[in-house]
Amino acid sequence: xxxxxxxxxxxxxxxxxxxxxxxxxxxxxxxxxxxxxxxxxxxxxxxxxxxxxxxxxxxxxxxxxxxxxxxxxxxxxxxxxxxxxxxxxxxxxxxxxxxxxxxxxxxxxxxxxxxxxxxxx
Amino acid sequence: xxxxxxxxxxxxxxxxxxxxxxxxxxxxxxxxxxxxxxxxxxxxxxxxxxxxxxxxxxxxxxxxxxxxxxxxxxxxxxxxxxxxxxxxxxxxxxxxxxxxxxxxxxxxxxxxxxxxxxxxx
Amino acid sequence: xxxxxxxxxxxxxxxxxxxxxxxxxxxxxxxxxxxxxxxxxxxxxxxxxxxxxxxxxxxxxxxxxxxxxxxxxxxxxxxxxxxxxxxxxxxxxxxxxxxxxxxxxxxxxxxxxxxxxxxxx
Amino acid sequence: xxxxxxxxxxxxxxxxxxxxxxxxxxxxxxxxxxxxxxxxxxxxxxxxxxxxxxxxxxxxxxxxxxxxxxxxxxxxxxxxxxxxxxxxxxxxxxxxxxxxxxxxxxxxxxxxxxxxxxxxx
Numbered sequence: 001x002x003x004x005x006x007x008x009x010x011x012x013x014x015x016x017x018x019x020x021x022x023x024x025x026x027x028x029x030x031x032x033x034x035x036x037x038x039x040x041x042x043x044x045x046x047x048x049x050x051x052x053x054x055x056x057x058x059x060x061x062x063x064x065x066x067x068x069x070x071x072x073x074x075x076x077x078x079x080x081x082x083x084x085x086x087x088x089x090x091x092x093x094x095x096x097x098x099x100x101x102x103x104x105x106x107x108x109x110x111x112x113x114x115x116x117x118x119x120x121x
Numbered sequence: 122x123x124x125x126x127x128x129x130x131x132x133x134x135x136x137x138x139x140x141x142x143x144x145x146x147x148x149x150x151x152x153x154x155x156x157x158x159x160x161x162x163x164x165x166x167x168x169x170x171x172x173x174x175x176x177x178x179x180x181x182x183x184x185x186x187x188x189x190x191x192x193x194x195x196x197x198x199x200x201x202x203x204x205x206x207x208x209x210x211x212x213x214x215x216x217x218x219x220x221x222x223x224x225x226x227x228x229x230x231x232x233x234x235x236x237x238x239x240x241x242x
Numbered sequence: 243x244x245x246x247x248x249x250x251x252x253x254x255x256x257x258x259x260x261x262x263x264x265x266x267x268x269x270x271x272x273x274x275x276x277x278x279x280x281x282x283x284x285x286x287x288x289x290x291x292x293x294x295x296x297x298x299x300x301x302x303x304x305x306x307x308x309x310x311x312x313x314x315x316x317x318x319x320x321x322x323x324x325x326x327x328x329x330x331x332x333x334x335x336x337x338x339x340x341x342x343x344x345x346x347x348x349x350x351x352x353x354x355x356x357x358x359x360x361x362x363x
Numbered sequence: 364x365x366x367x368x369x370x371x372x373x374x375x376x377x378x379x380x381x382x383x384x385x386x387x388x389x390x391x392x393x394x395x396x397x398x399x400x401x402x403x404x405x406x407x408x409x410x411x412x413x414x415x416x417x418x419x420x421x422x423x424x425x426x427x428x429x430x431x432x433x434x435x436x437x438x439x440x441x442x443x444x445x446x447x448x449x450x451x452x453x454x455x456x457x458x459x460x461x462x463x464x465x466x467x468x469x470x471x472x473x474x475x476x477x478x479x480x481x482x483x484x
Contacts, residue, residue: 007479007482011374011479012479014378015381015477015478017381018378018383018384021381022381022385022388025385026386026387026388026389027151027152030148031148031149032172033169034172037168037169037172040165040168041169043161047158048154048162051154051158052153073352074351074352074353075351077172101378109317114378114382116370116375119370119374128357131253132358133358135257135260136256136356139256139257139259139260139263140264140356142264143260143261143263143265144265144267145268146264146265147264147269150393151389151392151393194473195472196474201392201446204443230437231437240249269394273391273411274415275414276414279407279410279411282403282410286403286407289399289400290394293399294395319414
């Protein structure tokens with residue numbers, strides 16, 4: 001292995017995007033949610049994540065169909081926010097590097113996949 | 122010990138109040154917050170907890186002075202929601218028993234004390 | 243409603259049991275787990291909850307069949323700890339009141355039901 | 364801005380390192396801990412994070428002095444795991460890229476700083 005000591009702005013931007021997705025996922029999953037509260041929960045997640053360093057924008061979509069299905073399955077008419085309901089796009093801007101990253105549930109993989117969608121410099 | 126098998130409605134109401142406080146504390150502490158977002162975070166916690174069974178009302182107050190102090194201490198101008206910022210009152214109604222419970226940081230104890238304030242039947 | 247201001251030791255014991263279940267549920271769900279790590283995770287949850295006030299004993303069982311099933315469903319061979327995998331018994335002792343409480347997933351209700359099993363004085 | 368559509372292995376490795384740090388921070392802070400349980404908690408965090416994709420190794424150190432100080436400040440002799448106690452090194456290996464990342468509390472900044480320490484290819 002050849003060591004490349006220098007950490008570039010691109011590295012930092014991509015790293016920060018990863019932090020934000022990992023953090024929000026483990027902070028907010030488990031939150032009680034229903035079709036009544038889903039929209040305000042989306043906004044609060046967006047606003048909370050936006051406070052963190054180098055976040056340019058955040059867009060949170062919670063799958064209303066899954067919330068509805070889950071809330072109808074239990075007698076108390078609510079459910080917990082889970083990875084399979086989430087579609088979140090985060091744009092990080094670090095110096096001149098802009099990174100678009102996303103967590104979105106992949107049905108085929110049964111996994112909330114986090115990935116980098118685009119890097120612009 | 123004499124066993125008292127029968128679990129009363131009062132027991133159930135008080136138990137449910139405990140669940141709600143323990144749950145919200147560990148769900149929401151750690152959330153990024155600033156003086157800009159504190160109010161909407163209060164509302165979302167109230168609305169989320171209200172979804173849970175037998176919750177009659179919830180009132181969340183986050184200490185703005187502590188948020189301001191903490192956000193000024195770091196360069197990114199935000200902080201994490203922590204137990205010392207919280208004052209939450211939950212009213213549970215189970216059958217005919219109403220329980221008022223609260224979590225509030227006690228400076229002297231350096232502890233976010235949860236307690237039952239009132240039981241009405 | 244007739245107000246009963248006096249909060250009894252029984253009230254306090256039952257309330258504390260509720261706190262513990264609500265807290266551990268929202269603290270530990272979401273933790274990465276596999277059949278390889280399930281046992282040590284059980285022990286750490288038990289030990290962590292035991293630190294809290296008035297906890298006499300804790301017994302955590304995570305459903306290995308569900309962990310195995312879930313870890314086989316995704317390519318990375320692990321899953322997240324979720325409510326449907328949990329069976330936790332907590333015994334609280336406050337003054338002379340002993341409360342046995344439990345959270346256990348109820349398949350029929352599709353809900354991780356928390357309940358008081360026994361109160362002894 | 365010039366778009367660089369191609370996401371490199373280096374990008375992916377660095378991104379994954381960020382995810383792991385963000386995730387573990389928000390999953391495990393808040394956990395009850397004492398000087399008695401700190402070591403096993405370190406091991407469980409290491410083992411849990413190691414389950415996640417492309418993690419090569421994890422080393423978790425929780426500051427025992429801070430735990431001791433905090434547990435002595437409250438009457439129940441335990442505290443919550445918080446960012447200021449954490450020093451975690453994660454090594455991610457994605458294809459041929461190895462990334463060393465770390466979260467460590469920076470006293471001067473009063474912030475649990477996450478950063479990339481080294482990238483080798």
